[in-house]
Structures are given as C-alpha cells and as structure tokens.
Amino acid sequence: xxxxxxxxxxxxxxxxxxxxxxxxxxxxxxxxxxxxxxxxxxxxxxxxxxxxxxxxxxxxxxxxxxxxxxxxxxxxxxxxxxxxxxxxxxxxxxxxxxxxxxxxxxxxxxxxxxxxxxxxxxxxxxxxxxxxxxxxxxxxxxxxxxxxxxxxxxxxxxxxxxxxxxxxxxxxxxxxxxxxxxxxxxxxxxxxxxxxxxxxxxxxxxxxxxxxxxxxxxxxxxxxxxxxxxxxxxxxxxxxxxxxxxxxxxxxxxxxxxxxxxxxxxxxxxxxxxxxxx
Numbered sequence: 001x002x003x004x005x006x007x008x009x010x011x012x013x014x015x016x017x018x019x020x021x022x023x024x025x026x027x028x029x030x031x032x033x034x035x036x037x038x039x040x041x042x043x044x045x046x047x048x049x050x051x052x053x054x055x056x057x058x059x060x061x062x063x064x065x066x067x068x069x070x071x072x073x074x075x076x077x078x079x080x081x082x083x084x085x086x087x088x089x090x091x092x093x094x095x096x097x098x099x100x101x102x103x104x105x106x107x108x109x110x111x112x113x114x115x116x117x118x119x120x121x122x123x124x125x126x127x128x129x130x131x132x133x134x135x136x137x138x139x140x141x142x143x144x145x146x147x148x149x150x151x152x153x154x155x156x157x158x159x160x161x162x163x164x165x166x167x168x169x170x171x172x173x174x175x176x177x178x179x180x181x182x183x184x185x186x187x188x189x190x191x192x193x194x195x196x197x198x199x200x201x202x203x204x205x206x207x208x209x210x211x212x213x214x215x216x217x218x219x220x221x222x223x224x225x226x227x228x229x230x231x232x233x234x235x236x237x238x239x240x241x242x243x244x245x246x247x248x249x250x251x252x253x254x255x256x257x258x259x260x261x262x263x264x265x266x267x268x269x270x271x272x273x274x275x276x277x278x
Contacts, residue, residue: 005214008268011087011192014155014258015144022143029139034114037142042097044149049080051099053106056142057113059083060096062135066112067098067105078102084141087257089155089189090148092141113137158258159190165262166193166254169269175201175276193256194220196247201276203252209275215268220253 026037038056046054057063060083067079079100084092098109108130110119116132117125148155160182170178175198182188197203203219210217223244225236238245255268 007214008216008255008260008264009257010216010218010253010255012257012259013086013091014151015091015147018147018150019144022147023140026139026143032140033136033138035139035142037139037146038137041142041145041149044146045082045097046099048149048152049099051080051101053101053103054097054099055106055109055113056095056097056137056145057109058095058135058137060085062113062133063096063098063109066109066133066135079105084145084148087192089159089191089258090145090152092137092145092148095137095141095145155258156189159256160188162256162258162260162265163188163190163193165265166256166269169265170195173269173273173276174198176272190256192220192253194251194253197250197252197276199250201250203250206272206275207252210268210271213271215271216255218253219248220251221248223248 022037026032026035029035042054042056045056046052055063057066060081063081063083067081079098079102081096081098083096084090085094098106100106100109107119111117111130112132113135114132115134116128116130117123118127118129123129163179164181167178167181170176177196177198179193179195197206207217207219223241224230225234225240226238226245230236254272255264
C-alpha cells in the first residue's frame with residue numbers, strides 16, 4: 001500500500017484559542033454587527049500604524065473604492081488601506097481597514113461603508129446624507145482582528161525567520177532566484193514567498209512535480225493585461241509588456257505562512273531540487 005503524501009499548504013492563517021475566546025464573547029453578547037468591538041479594533045489598529053483614524057470595511061478593495069472618491073493614494077500619502085484575507089500577515093477571514101490622517105476622509109468613509117448614513121451629522125438609521133455602499137464589518141471579524149493584533153509582532157518575527165530559512169536553503173540551488181533578505185535599512189512584512197526560475201526551466205513541469213509530492217504552489221502573479229477581461233475589453237495581448245510577462249511566466253509561490261515548520265521548508269526545497277534537476 002502506497003504511503004499517503006503529507007501535503008504542505010501554500011498558506012495557513014495563525015488562529016488559536018485567543019481568537020476563539022474573543023469570538024465567543026461577541027456571540028454571547030448577542031450583537032454581531034455595528035457593535036463596540038469594531039470601534040475597539042479600529043482604535044487598536046490606528047494606534048499600531050500611527051494614524052489618528054481608522055475605519056474597518058468589508059474588504060481592502062472596498063477601502064480603495066471609497067478612497068478613490070475623494071483622496072489620492074500613495075505609499076506616503078494621507079490615507080492607506082490594509083486587507084485581511086486569510087493568506088495575509090494578519091487575517092479576519094475577509095475584510096480590510098482604511099487608515100487616514102484626515103478626519104474628513106474618515107467621516108466620509110464611515111458614512112459610505114454604512115450605505116451613506118450620517119455620522120455625527122444628526123438623523124437616525126434612515127437618515128442618508130449621500131449614496132453609499134454596504135461595506136460594513138462584523139463584530140466577529142473585529143474580535144478576530146483584535147486577537148491578531150495582539151500577536152502581530154510575533155507573526156512578523158516568525159514570517160521573517162521563515163523567509164530567512166528559504167533564502168539560506170536556496171543558496172546552493174542553482175537556476176532559482178529567491179527574494180533578497182532584510183537588512184539594516186529594509187524590513188519587510190513578508191506576505192508571500194516567490195522564486196523566479198531560470199529561463200531553461202519549464203514552470204508548468206516544476207509546479208506539477210511539486211504538487212505530485214504534496215507541495216502546494218501557485219503562479220504568482222499573472223500579468224493584469226493578459227486577464228480575459230482586459231484582452232476582451234481593450235484588445236491587450238502578449239508582447240505589450242515583455243519584461244513583466246517574462247518575469248511573471250517564470251515566477252511561482254512556495255508554501256509560506258506564519259507557523260510553517262523548518263522541516264517542511266526543507267522538504268519543499270528537496271522536492272524543488274529534484275523538480276529542477278539540481
């Protein structure tokens with residue numbers, strides 16, 4: 001009888017008894033949305049990133065959508081958005097948050113996310129001062145987010161350590177380029193870990209070999225202009241962005257998450273070594 005292959009997932013969130021404890025508190029309170037946990041999370045997140053205001057929303061995309069109404073967005077701009085999908089550094093299952101230094105932007109975001117209802121402008125539940133959206137969050141998500149914030153420093157430490165291990169394991173594996181390590185001037189938050197294959201390697205064959213051994217992998221990420229919608233709507237095709245296309249066609253993601261074990265990373269590298277003939 002063939003021994004079952006132990007699978008290593010591409011990503012896995014770190015949730016434990018603390019998230020369970022806080023979620024249970026919310027469930028027992030009987031208030032699952034528009035409750036005090038959301039405001040509590042917003043205050044903690046704003047303090048963490050050094051912004052005076054934060055507004056939790058249903059997704060990072062929702063946050064970007066609303067900011068586009070009235071504010072420019074940049075790396076050092078007055079507003080920013082974080083997403084909390086399960087493969088992110090911290091997660092709430094789904095959801096996101098807008099952080100901003102502008103009280104005006106914050107007030108409008110809080111109104112827009114709640115179908116344009118007034119915020120601090122008088123009126124009640126059926127008082128709408130603008131056309132808005134249902135981009136609301138739940139208190140269950142806020143409780144998970146609070147637990148995640150409590151261990152965010154540890155999350156970042158563990159992910160940085162995992163990235164260093166991959167870098168060390170890749171040093172003697174030719175034909176594959178990993179990510180540059182952190183240094184005194186640069187500290188990453190380590191979202192995913194991708195490698196770039198040499199031009200003599202077929203990515204499809206490598207990915208098939210990894211999956212055959214239970215090692216999850218994914219193309220990361222395809223070029224936007226080659227997505228079906230962009231092709232059909234704008235007539236884009238291969239050759240429009242040759243450098244980006246070349247990089248994208250040779251890049252793949254390896255299993256990477258907060259609690260990945262060193263022995264699993266070593267197995268990923270061994271399977272990868274065989275796959276590329278190293």
